[in-house]
Amino acid sequence: MTAAxxxxxxQRITYLRGxxxxxxxxxxxxxxxxxxLEQSPSNALPGFTDRLLALLPALEEHxxxxxxxxxxxxxxxxxxxxxHILEHCVIELLNLAxxxxxxxxxxxTSQPGVYRMVxxxxxxxxxxxxxxxxxxxxxxxxxxxxxxxxxxxDVVREAIDDCYLGPSTACIVGAATDRRIxxxxxxxxxxxxxxxGAAQRRIWTAETDLTGAIAETIAGDKDLTKTxxxxxxxxxPEGVVVASPEEAWEAAQDIGLPVVVKPxxxxxxxxxxxxxxxxxxxxxxxKVADAEGSEVIVxxxxxxxxxxxxxxGGQLVAAARGDEAWITADGQHTVTQLIDSQINSxxxxxxxxxxxxxxxxxxxxxxxxxxxxxxxxxxxxxPPVGKRLLxxxxxxxxIDCTDDVHPEVAHSVCLAAKAVGLDIAGIDLVCEDxxxxxxxxxxxxxxxxxxxxxxxxxxxxxxxxRPVGQAIVEHLFPSDQDSDxxxxxxxxxxxxxxxxxxxxxxxxxxxxxxxxxxxTALACQDGLFIGSRRIERAGKQYWDQSHRLLMNxxxxxxxxxxxxxxxxxxxxxxxxxxxxVVTDFEGWQxxxxxxxxxxxxxxxVLRTQIDVVFSDGAGVLNANDARxxxxxxxxxxxxxxxxHEVDGQLPAxxxxxxxxxxxxxxxxxxxxxxxxxxSSVATLDVAGLLERHGMGGDTALTHALLAAVASAWGFGISxxxxxxxxxxxxxxxxx
Numbered sequence: 200m201t202a203a204x205x206x207x208x209x210q211r212i213t214y215l216r217g218x219x220x221x222x223x224x225x226x227x228x229x230x231x232x233x234x235x236l237e238q239s240p241s242n243a244l245p246g247f248t249d250r251l252l253a254l255l256p257a258l259e260e261h262x263x264x265x266x267x268x269x270x271x272x273x274x275x276x277x278x279x280x281x282x283h284i285l286e287h288c289v290i291e292l293l294n295l296a297x298x299x300x301x302x303x304x305x306x307x308t309s310q311p312g313v314y315r316m317v318x319x320x321x322x323x324x325x326x327x328x329x330x331x332x333x334x335x336x337x338x339x340x341x342x343x344x345x346x347x348x349x350x351x352x353d354v355v356r357e358a359i360d361d362c363y364l365g366p367s368t369a370c371i372v373g374a375a376t377d378r379r380i381x382x383x384x385x386x387x388x389x390x391x392x393x394x395x396g397a398a399q400r401r402i403w404t405a406e407t408d409l410t411g412a413i414a415e416t417i418a419g420d421k422d423l424t425k426t427x428x429x430x431x432x433x434x435x436p437e438g439v440v441v442a443s444p445e446e447a448w449e450a451a452q453d454i455g456l457p458v459v460v461k462p463x464x465x466x467x468x469x470x471x472x473x474x475x476x477x478x479x480x481x482x483x484x485x486k487v488a489d490a491e492g493s494e495v496i497v498x499x500x501x502x503x504x505x506x507x508x509x510x511x512g513g514q515l516v517a518a519a520r521g522d523e524a525w526i527t528a529d530g531q532h533t534v535t536q537l538i539d540s541q542i543n544s545x546x547x548x549x550x551x552x553x554x555x556x557x558x559x560x561x562x563x564x565x566x567x568x569x570x571x572x573x574x575x576x577x578x579x580x581x582p583p584v585g586k587r588l589l590x591x592x593x594x595x596x597x598i599d600c601t602d603d604v605h606p607e608v609a610h611s612v613c614l615a616a617k618a619v620g621l622d623i624a625g626i627d628l629v630c631e632d633x634x635x636x637x638x639x640x641x642x643x644x645x646x647x648x649x650x651x652x653x654x655x656x657x658x659x660x661x662x663x664x665r666p667v668g669q670a671i672v673e674h675l676f677p678s679d680q681d682s683d684x685x686x687x688x689x690x691x692x693x694x695x696x697x698x699x700x701x702x703x704x705x706x707x708x709x710x711x712x713x714x715x716x717x718x719t720a721l722a723c724q725d726g727l728f729i730g731s732r733r734i735e736r737a738g739k740q741y742w743d744q745s746h747r748l749l750m751n752x753x754x755x756x757x758x759x760x761x762x763x764x765x766x767x768x769x770x771x772x773x774x775x776x777x778x779x780v781v782t783d784f785e786g787w788q789x790x791x792x793x794x795x796x797x798x799x800x801x802x803x804v805l806r807t808q809i810d811v812v813f814s815d816g817a818g819v820l821n822a823n824d825a826r827x828x829x830x831x832x833x834x835x836x837x838x839x840x841x842x843h844e845v846d847g848q849l850p851a852x853x854x855x856x857x858x859x860x861x862x863x864x865x866x867x868x869x870x871x872x873x874x875x876x877x878s879s880v881a882t883l884d885v886a887g888l889l890e891r892h893g894m895g896g897d898t899a900l901t902h903a904l905l906a907a908v909a910s911a912w913g914f915g916i917s918x919x920x921x922x923x924x925x926x927x928x929x930x931x932x933x934x
């Protein structure tokens with residue numbers, strides 16, 4: 200009787216989108232039931248390790264906990280469990296699919312045979328695809344069944360292609376990340392917000408929210424663009440808009456042969472036919488151009504190579520040169536076969552964004568077909584041996600020449616971008632030598648493009664890649680405008696974690712921050728607010744609601760209430776904060792589904808709020824809870840305690856903190872004192888305030904106000920404004 204195959208059940212899959220108990224970054228958390236595999240580690244499965252390595256030989260590179268190459272293989276041969284192995288299978292599939300991933304962990308739970316496995320996942324759909332393929336691969340290796348690794352990698356790669364940012368957008372986002380500017384993807388495409396709240400900027404590929412609609416419209420009208428450039432003294436080819444093939448021929452004669460025929464509003468070189476002198480060629484080129492755009496223009500033909508110049512914020516940051524594509528006949532093969540063997544065989548050519556040059560498909564490009572026809576050949580013809588045929592005149596702009604650009608050329612292209620009004624522009628010019636001024640060689644600017652592609656500068660076919668993403672981020676967030684203590688793209692954020700009075704604390708802090716002159720967004724269980732206006736009630740999608748507040752351009756600061764369940768289910772709704780508050784370790788009884796079985800288990804959860812505090816920020820901690828006070832050692836910023844007397848004594852942690860010159864908010868007999876070391880900075884009569892509102896003796900509210908006062912002080916609000924602001928704070932939550 201054949202034994203039943205081993206199984207490995209995926210009990211629960213959770214995508215943690217923000218900082219969480221595992222890491223600062225988004226991860227996929229998977230609960231696994233090993234079943235019978237709990238009794239069968241890798242070294243107890245005959246032939247398993249060799250089968251797995253045959254499927255994924257690059258596992259040899261995984262260091263694992265051993266810390267050196269081959270470390271994971273060592274663990275396999277010594278014996279490790281299926282959850283840990285699945286972690287490495289998923290990571291390797293992501294690596295093979297082109298999304299390198301290094302982070303993963305697997306931990307046991309209180310349930311025998313059940314584990315939690317996590318791995319870095321930049322995108323939920325990609326993470327799920329990799330998990331499912333890794334799960335299938337692992338079971339195939341365990342049960343000695345066939346598995347198609349290539350097909351699995353293709354599935355993951357397809358998910359990446361469907362979900363991931365294009366190369367232009369990705370390089371800008373990457374440059375922003377390098378400067379620690381957060382980003383939020385606003386749609387399934389390439390619309391991305393860089394920064395939070397009022398400090399944000401937006402990009403859509405290489406267009407920004409500084410790119411004007413009028414400028415973009417002008418750039419789309421080639422005839423109007425030329426008029427504006429000519430008025431500025433920028434050399435442009437003479438041209439006439441025409442409405443028919445006959446008019447095209449007449450215009451060509453008036454301008455002077457040879458000419459160029461192209462659409463007025465197409466891009467990427469579509470419909471552009473060059474170096475035309477015969478009437479039949481010009482009339483045929485009109486039809487090609489007319490199919491690509493709304494109008495057709497006939498221009499003087501400028502001799503030389505096509506160049507693409509990238510201008511960002513009035514500065515030339517990159518330049519690339521094009522080259523013609525030719526074939527040489529051998530007397531045996533057709534034109535199509537020669538194009539494939541002599542041009543498309545170049546590994547730099549392809550159909551994906553990984554290739555700096557496009558694969559040529561003459562049947563899909565009427566301009567190529569027209570050029571071949573002008574030379575007297577069709578795709579199925581066999582040209583005589585030695586015959587050279589020009590296949591493509593433009594479209595091969597991928598040779599970096601940034602360092603060769605003459606200063607006068609750089610000035611001309613920057614002036615062209617300014618004349619059109621574009622903050623980021625791709626300037627197309629034609630000249631024979633980019634090292635000489637345009638006027639001296641009869642060169643000219645032929646197009647100005649909004650939203651230019653960046654791939655040719657990021658991955659040139661020849662030459663040095665250029666840091667164009669960094670240039671665009673610098674344009675959006677000038678580093679020389681950063682003041683002391685400010686971070687580009689960021690607004691001050693306060694996060695309040697715990698369970699006791701956290702909504703009141705969050706409301707009070709938001710109130711005080713707002714009074715300090717910063718319109719403040721607030722997310723708490725009482726609702727979502729901008730200033731005093733509630734814009735939404737808190738619902739089941741609380742993380743999404745909170746995160747959306749960071750998209751609001753009115754928000755110059757933000758305050759978030761973060762219950763432990765939010766951190767466990769989704770992660771924090773922001774990446775870093777200026778003030779992190781932790782109140783208590785209560786409420787653990789409601790977190791059994793996360794394997795939280797006692798108060799001490801909340802340490803890993805609530806420390807997340809303190810882990811994300813900036814080094815110049817503040818961690819605000821309840822000194823009356825020793826477990827909370829112990830989080831102080833994890834805070835990169837200042838620690839500011841708050842606490843009250845119990846049996847006439849203040850908490851030891853608070854007393855020691857003050858003795859070392861630290862700051863604390865101290866509650867004694869209804870009065871809050873803001874103290875730094877032995878000095879009292881300010882006094883607030885909280886008990887009297889509550890009495891005046893008919894809430895005297897409300898201990899929970901008193902402690903919440905104590906925490907709020909401490910948090911506002913940690914935020915940097917003056918004690919005088921805190922005292923005045925707390926008097927006007929609406930103590931009752933909105934209905």
